[in-house]
Amino acid sequence: MPSLSVLLPMMPTRHEQILSFAALVQWTSAVRLWQGQALSLDPHHSFVFAAGAGFRVPMGTGVTLMPLRHPHDAAVHARSVAVASGHPFVAGIGPGGIDFQRNIAGAAYGSQLKAVREYVTAMRGLLDGEEVDLDGEHFTAHDVLPPLPTPPVEIGLGVLRPAMARLAGEIADVAITWLTPASYIRDVIVPAMEEGAKQAGRPLPRLVAMVPMFVAQPDRDPTRIVLQSNAGHLMLPHYVDMLTRSGIEIDPQQPVETVKRLISGGAFLTGDPEEIGRQMGEFHAAGVEEVVINLTGVAGSYGPQAALSEIETILGQAAL
Template sequence: MTELSVLIPFVPRRLEQVLPFAGLVNWTSAARLWQGQSMVLEPHQTFVGVAGAGFRVPAGLGVTLMPLRNPFEAATQARSVALATGHPVTAGFGTGAVQFQRNILGSAYSSPLNTARAYVTAVRSLLDGELVQSDGTEFTLTGQLPPAVAPRVDVGLGVLRPGMARLAGEVADAVITWLTPPSYLKDVLVPAVAEGMKKAGRTRRPRIIAMVPVGVRRDETDPERLALASNLAHLQAPHYQDMLRRAGADIGDGNDVHQAARAVVDTGGFVTGDLDDVLKGLDAYQQAGADEIVLNTTGVNKMFGSPEALADLRTILKAHQ
């Protein structure tokens, strides 16, 4: 059965904000606590701090951005979380938007696919105790992590489109999607992962992890508003708009975020409705091939606060058992 996990549905500013969500993972059937890239409280430090507060729960980083750190630093940080929590970690990486690459590095990656291949391969090799030597155009590295007995760190790759999915099938331990409708996951991304596996001669498929925005319907709002509260920035980003068009979502020219939000709801990329509707929406991801679904209640948290987000998570997790 597909695992359900929990995303921290806000950018934390204090560790105590995260503790109720860590407690939820600790005390329910949730598999992992996830956080994406944060420019406020750094995600690796968040997980280590939460472990120090008494919640040593499995962690997922989905995703941190490659321009921010050398692969050696990335491997060190991910293993540090595994050591601090005492649990396996899924460390996902993404190239980030083109403008973000320019802002941090001075120029965009000449080939995001080549960069992702080199980066993920380097992090995996470092975590396996190997000496890595690279003098590529995107990063320079000669190093080897000092030995340490630690829980395993799986290296994941953020995936929106077929090219990155094929690459993940070749080199990654996990495929991490965000806002991808279940039909697109099933018909486009999963087959592309299989193509990559075949090319690399791999027999074990990377875990498919779907970050799914979700919220139980409330009388005082509508699905479109909830979807906008959850994903406004993503719905305006060119690479997400391209993915949604490929998925058959009618987002028009991309300038009308309300139209885009309606399209995401219509294609099942935002899961909402009553509890039965939500469970059916999540089952569509399981049928599409997801091994793990990360419940993203960001929209609920923004509109109604953390107590309501936690209530939705508890309800969904209990009903899914």
């Protein structure tokens, strides 16, 4: 069984909403608290708030979107969380969708891979205390951060397809997947990462999978929960392409059939707690070191307290 972590299953509108999930990580076998990109409150600020409230646990972003923040600012935010929490921080980043890039930056990146490479180069150099001198096609950075004793910051890349997986193998500390079946990770993501790592002559990055799931109950509607969790992702071309590559056909005109395919294809886990535990074990067999329990569908359908209780159930089953 891989290490298990927890994704904050909603976008908080008050910092206090993170505290019960941070406490869960502090008091259970969960190894890290994660947040995705939030639109109301900055996730780094919520993390620091939790640490200031006494919940100093390992944390990570999976992922924040590059168009919203210059790599200098990303490095400062990541380092700030590491200092506040007293633990290594995983700064997961991703370029976001093409339309999002246009809406925020005025134009899409000419090359997604080159933009990510430039971003990581600048961010890594700043975090390592180097004087960065970068005039890239997408990012410019001529700066150095003042020295500050801090736990390490790992840079993670959101990875869905082979090209980004190869880049992660070459330059990242962590590769982070979302909605990716274990079989696709085993057959596509891991070999591409191995290729990139071998080319760069470096160890394979740690692999983290954000895995959406819910405990099946007679009164629960799978379509409602799955779409509450990932309806937006299923409209994005890079997610549709990844799922198609994994053998899962996405048809917006047939949501019920699409949800059935996501579940049967292993992109979205469900069953009783024992069955979910078995399915999470498949991710470990595929090369995943850390599975992140993603109950955004449960929180969106039944509230954060229901998600909190369900996370405890899943963690408890995994400990047996």
